[in-house]
Amino acid sequence: xxxxxxxxxxxxxxxxxxxxxxxxxxxxxxxxxxxxxxxxxxxxxxxxxxxxxxxxxxxxxxxxxxxxxxxxxxxxxxxxxxxxxxxxxxxxxxxxxxxxxxxxxxxxxxxxxxxxxxxxxxxxxxxxxxxxxxxxxxxxxxxxxxxxxxxxxxxxxxxxxxxxxxxxxxxxxxxxxxxxxxxxxxxxxxxxxxxxxxxxxxxxxxxxxxxxxxxxxxxxxxxxxxxxxxxxxxxxxx
Amino acid sequence: xxxxxxxxxxxxxxxxxxxxxxxxxxxxxxxxxxxxxxxxxxxxxxxxxxxxxxxxxxxxxxxxxxxxxxxxxxxxxxxxxxxxxxxxxxxxxxxxxxxxxxxxxxxxxxxxxxxxxxxxxxxxxxxxxxxxxxxxxxxxxxxxxxxxxxxxxxxxxxxxxxxxxxxxxxxxxxxxxxxxxxxxxxxxxxxxxxxxxxxxxxxxxxxxxxxxxxxxxxxxxxxxxxxxxxxxxxxxxxxxxxxxxxxxxxxxxxxxxxxxxxxxxxxxxxxxxxxxxxxxxxxxxxxxxxxxxxxxxxxxxxxxxxxxxxxxxxxxxxxxxxxxxxxxxxxxxxxxxxxxxxxxxxxxxxxxxxxxxxxxxxxxxxxxxxxxxxxxxxxxxxxxxxxxxxxxxxxxxxxxxxxxxxxxxxxxxxxxxxxxxxxxxxxxxxxxxxxxxxxxxxxxxxxxxxxxxxxxxxxxxxxxxxxx
Numbered sequence: 001x002x003x004x005x006x007x008x009x010x011x012x013x014x015x016x017x018x019x020x021x022x023x024x025x026x027x028x029x030x031x032x033x034x035x036x037x038x039x040x041x042x043x044x045x046x047x048x049x050x051x052x053x054x055x056x057x058x059x060x061x062x063x064x065x066x067x068x069x070x071x072x073x074x075x076x077x078x079x080x081x082x083x084x085x086x087x088x089x090x091x092x093x094x095x096x097x098x099x100x101x102x103x104x105x106x107x108x109x110x111x112x113x114x115x116x117x118x119x120x121x122x123x124x125x126x127x128x129x130x131x132x133x134x135x136x137x138x139x140x141x142x143x144x145x146x147x148x149x150x151x152x153x154x155x156x157x158x159x160x161x162x163x164x165x166x167x168x169x170x171x172x173x174x175x176x177x178x179x180x181x182x183x184x185x186x187x188x189x190x191x192x193x194x195x196x197x198x199x200x201x202x203x204x205x206x207x208x209x210x211x212x213x214x215x216x217x218x219x220x221x222x223x224x225x226x227x228x229x230x231x232x233x234x235x236x237x238x
Numbered sequence: 239x240x241x242x243x244x245x246x247x248x249x250x251x252x253x254x255x256x257x258x259x260x261x262x263x264x265x266x267x268x269x270x271x272x273x274x275x276x277x278x279x280x281x282x283x284x285x286x287x288x289x290x291x292x293x294x295x296x297x298x299x300x301x302x303x304x305x306x307x308x309x310x311x312x313x314x315x316x317x318x319x320x321x322x323x324x325x326x327x328x329x330x331x332x333x334x335x336x337x338x339x340x341x342x343x344x345x346x347x348x349x350x351x352x353x354x355x356x357x358x359x360x361x362x363x364x365x366x367x368x369x370x371x372x373x374x375x376x377x378x379x380x381x382x383x384x385x386x387x388x389x390x391x392x393x394x395x396x397x398x399x400x401x402x403x404x405x406x407x408x409x410x411x412x413x414x415x416x417x418x419x420x421x422x423x424x425x426x427x428x429x430x431x432x433x434x435x436x437x438x439x440x441x442x443x444x445x446x447x448x449x450x451x452x453x454x455x456x457x458x459x460x461x462x463x464x465x466x467x468x469x470x471x472x473x474x475x476x477x478x479x480x481x482x483x484x485x486x487x488x489x490x491x492x493x494x495x496x497x498x499x500x501x502x503x504x505x506x507x508x509x510x511x512x513x514x515x516x517x518x519x520x521x522x523x524x525x526x527x528x529x530x531x532x533x534x535x536x537x538x539x540x541x542x543x544x545x546x547x548x549x550x551x552x553x554x555x556x557x558x559x560x561x562x563x564x565x566x567x568x569x570x571x572x573x574x575x576x577x578x579x580x581x582x583x584x585x586x587x588x589x590x591x592x593x594x595x596x597x598x599x600x601x602x603x604x605x606x607x608x609x610x611x612x613x614x615x616x617x618x619x620x621x622x623x624x625x626x627x628x629x630x631x632x633x634x635x636x637x638x639x640x641x642x643x644x645x646x647x648x649x650x651x652x653x654x655x656x657x658x659x660x661x662x663x664x665x666x667x668x669x670x671x672x673x674x675x676x677x678x679x680x681x682x683x684x685x686x687x688x689x690x691x692x693x694x695x696x697x698x699x700x701x702x703x704x705x706x
Binding site for chain 1: 239242243246249250253254392393394396397398399400401402403404408
């Protein structure tokens with residue numbers, strides 16, 4: 001569902017992303033770990049077609065992102081670190097608008113159904129977004145993905161700033177989407193959440209994908225060590 | 239997508255306090271302005287009808303009189319107040335309302351409303367045209383300056399992009415949402431104006447087609463402003479910057495350019511001062527026949543020519559009173575002089591109008607203002623038309639009086655008097671303003687410029703949507 005071939009992005013002499021080779025299959029949750037500036041967000045922006053690659057190519061559902069910018073977006077949903085919605089509109093109205101411009105025309109009960117499926121409490125359906133917490137907004141974002149019937153989900157630090165309960169709920173939602181066959185690429189700093197929800201984990205540093213791991217084959221401690229080694233940190237001592 | 243965006247934007251606008259307050263204030267101002275103008279219109283119309291009737295009664299009731307004395311006694315031509323002046327008062331306030339019609343002289347219009355006002359009039363009047371031309375564009379800015387910048391600032395742009403949105407469709411949805419309240423306000427205002435005017439007795443030249451044309455002129459003006467505000471909002475990163483630039487455009491378009499255009503037009507094609515104008519006319523009049531001066535060269539020549547033409551030896555042998563004949567010839571000479579000098583003024587007016595039109599590329603305000611005033615019959619063109627019509631009537635009235643004197647009295651008999659009921663035979667002054675069609679033909683240039691503004695601003699908006 002998501003494939004990158006030698007995907008590279010340069011800003012002048014600075015290489016933000018260097019020959020990224022990635023494959024995320026149907027039902028996979030691929031977590032990209034890395035420090036700030038590692039190239040995770042650049043990779044996601046390239047997959048979204050927000051920026052053009054310097055070389056290489058990116059594919060969503062076998063369509064080249066550069067050549068088919070609008071068509072590829074029909075298959076994907078995107079949740080940024082800080083999902084911002086229209087504050088004066090309710091959750092239902094936001095979902096109606098975003099699913100509407102994505103080409104879906106849904107009735108009220110369908111809209112409420114998607115919000116319920118995304119885990120939003122029913123009393124919040126018709127409240128204005130301005131009163132929502134980040135976790136609640138992320139749930140509306142998931143509802144947008146569900147309503148769109150997205151095949152690919154691109155997440156950029158979605159759990160950053162969420163409390164553990166909200167973060168856990170978000171992880172459960174990703175599992176639900178996985179069971180529907182959605183391919184998810186999630187950029188995150190959160191090793192614990194990556195281990196918990198990911199099927200595959202990639203560790204990036206300085207724009208390079210240094211290491212790929214299968215989440216079930218590695219413990220959290222081993223993942224942490226692998227991460228630190230990749231970052232060239234000395235072993236942490238207390 | 240267009241309708242989804244339209245409904246979403248409309249909901250957002252209606253839920254924002256600043257928008258609700260702004261719309262209420264504008265509607266309130268419009269209501270007050272229409273009410274004040276309607277009252278003024280009714281008062282002026284009543285005064286016009288009363289003055290016209292009274293003046294005619296004075297003319298008809300002057301009793302037995304020598305026709306030339308009656309010509310000096312004179313009468314007035316009153317400028318009617320037109321129904322659409324309720325919407326656009328134009329230059330009516332400054333142009334004068336009546337012209338004194340007398341022998342030998344063409345007088346300018348006098349008794350302007352501005353002359354009756356105190357210095358406070360400099361602060362301007364609350365009129366519908368002020369709201370339509372200045373305040374509603376401000377409302378468009380207030381509603382639309384952050385229409386696109388907010389998507390960047392709120393962070394919703396990334397989500398919109400990820401949905402594969404077509405930006406020109408999104409902008410068209412936003413355009414519709416921004417334009418719709420303005421369209422509703424404008425249409426409601428014109429409907430109310432139409433209903434008020436058509437319900438008045440003796441509403442003269444009011445026509446729904448003229449009202450519709452005026453309404454369309456303003457709708458195009460607002461469409462251009464809507465386009466400009468959205469282009470600015472799309473090209474700027476911050477709402478504050480967008481607001482400042484939009485307000486600057488408003489200042490340039492609505493305040494600075496009209497003033498600049500006036501200064502340039504006056505500098506390039508100045509009118510003579512009133513004194514110069516009067517002196518030039520007096521000089522030219524002296525060069526020709528003066529009906530009162532028996533001894534001038536021109537009078538003597540006219541005498542000889544007429545005696546030769548009729549084959550008689552003395553003026554008393556002529557089949558008409560030569561005094562009346564000479565008076566009429568003197569009037570014809572004076573009329574030619576006035577025609578020549580007023581034509582020079584009109585030529586300057588035309589040249590100044592061309593300057594305004596050439597500067598209309600800098601501001602959609604200028605062509606809108608000129609077309610609005612023209613359709614309302616409150617522009618200088620309409621005033622000139624009235625003034626020319628009054629002059630034609632004056633010339634015809636003088637001929638009517640001089641001919642009556644010449645045909646019914648004998649040479650040298652200045653004591654002769656026309657019957658007391660003769661004056662009623664002079665047809666009253668009736669003025670028919672230019673038709674809507676002729677007004678639109680005269681303003682083809684302004685119509686073209688507004689069309690250009692509309693097309694270019696839509697083109698600009700479309701190109702901007704590609705870059706957004």
